Amino acid sequence: MKILMKGNEAICEAAIVAGCKAFFGYPITPQNEIPEYMSLNMVKAGGAFVQAESEIGAINMCYGASASGVRVMTSSSSPGIALKQEGMSYLAGANLPCVIVNVSRSGPGLGGILPAQGDYFQMTRGGGNGDYYTPVYAPFSVQEAIDLIFKAFDVADLYRTPVQMVADGMLGQMMEPCVIEPRAAINVDKSWATDGNSGKRPRNIVNSLNLSAEGLEQMNKERFARYQEIKKNETMVDNRVKDGDEIAIVAYGAPSRVAVNAVDELAARGIKAGLIRPITLWPYPYDVFQNLPSSVKNILVCELSMGQMLDDVKIGVAGRLPVHFYGRCGGAIFEPAEIADAAEKIVRGGA
């Protein structure tokens, strides 16, 4: 049945339906509805909720809960996610599943509370110390946020990795009609969990410390073999570029909705534009840029930042086409006409 929910509430409800049994969080705008909703509903669902003493406390509680084998989630917003990086590196190092939701805001530092996409580098390049990545999902609607929460828990369990979702403040606060229904459960072996062995099996240890060079190298290589599988199986992109389009606009998350309207506006101006919307930011859908129709002569990257995903687009395009950028930051949001103007200038020459 369709109901109206805010992005933040929908993320929580989807997590609960997906079997999340532990949530640890700490308040920060604009994600406060998440801990609030979880404080009211997690216990009702037979799970545990703790408002931690800090973001660092929360992510380390996730480590402990995940080690016991349950599905666990935490959430925060940009500066709070920065604080969680140490814990995320430890989760990755110990091969622990966990879902981390970043309802992002403007930065750097304390920044502001309005929407921004300046956390791209931190989310897609590891963020903490050591050799690791985390899958990153970037929904553009409340329904997609719900679908991707189910996906995030599955991917975290299947590949034993922390998984991030980024929903900027706008999506977190926006209300949309949506459906939240249980999905088919995946079958995952969690025989590694420290859930009490009662002497029935050898002791399990969950740890990221390994003082043997060969041993640690082996652990990292094994993890990167899983990353190869993630790249092969889990890369997601919404590619709307059609044969005949002159320019491809690349945008992700809620701001890509502005790009959708910009594409319509460009059509009205007689310019054929197509949208490429990466849904996973890591692994990044590089391949999409290798198979563009020959009609596409330019790429325009639009972000609410000074240009971060831009680097990944350039890697994907690999010099074959000019890559342009239009962005706003600090909490300012571009209008469809701004993107259309930038694209028109490029197509008609002069940029």
Place this chain on the structure above:
Amino acid sequence: MGRIYIVSGFYGSGKTEFCVNLAMKLAKTQGGPITIADLDVINPYFRSREKKTQLAAHGIEVMGNALENSMGQDLPAVSFAFTSRIVRAQNVILDLAGGEAGIKLLALCYRAIEAGAAPVEFLCVVNLFRPETNSAAKMAEFVRKINGMSKLAVTGLVNNGHMLHDTTAAHVLASQQAALEAAKMPGLGAALPLRYTMLRRDIYEGIAPGEIKSQEVLVFEKLAMRESWQ
């Protein structure tokens, strides 16, 4: 003499959309001065202050909890300049934050309301399609909670039954039915009137006259608080 409109409801019930549309209607039918007191100190998105400039063109002033009505301020501190408008019995719309927590700031307005002695309408906006008010019983329970927290009691309901861009007449009428049932439930004092229905013009025009049971109707052309891409 103006009127004091206190507008409450669950998060996302459409309080702010209602306040903005009500202010526009008052501006058209009665003229200024009209004040919207944006008392949402909980949620920094989709607040009436975002439309300050557009509303000013209609003689409507938005006063809120931020310096210069900046959107990026989330300090829980409200400038109470608007209370003098209440004392002077002008038209003032109190756009509360969502849920029971939003009622807390109302306590700071009681003295001004008593001093001004303008008639008070305490409205609760309901939408059958929000999970927290998805039945008549839940709507009534929410009104009871609000009444329990406030010195004033809710005096009327606003039906804002909708599914955003997917709204049909059936949504509006189903929500109206629940609101009418809720209004008669015990524990709300006397039976509450269904004061307003808020809906988009094309949906309004598709509903037969007489099917809308509220005392007044607020018809809008497009959502005030949503951009084209939202």
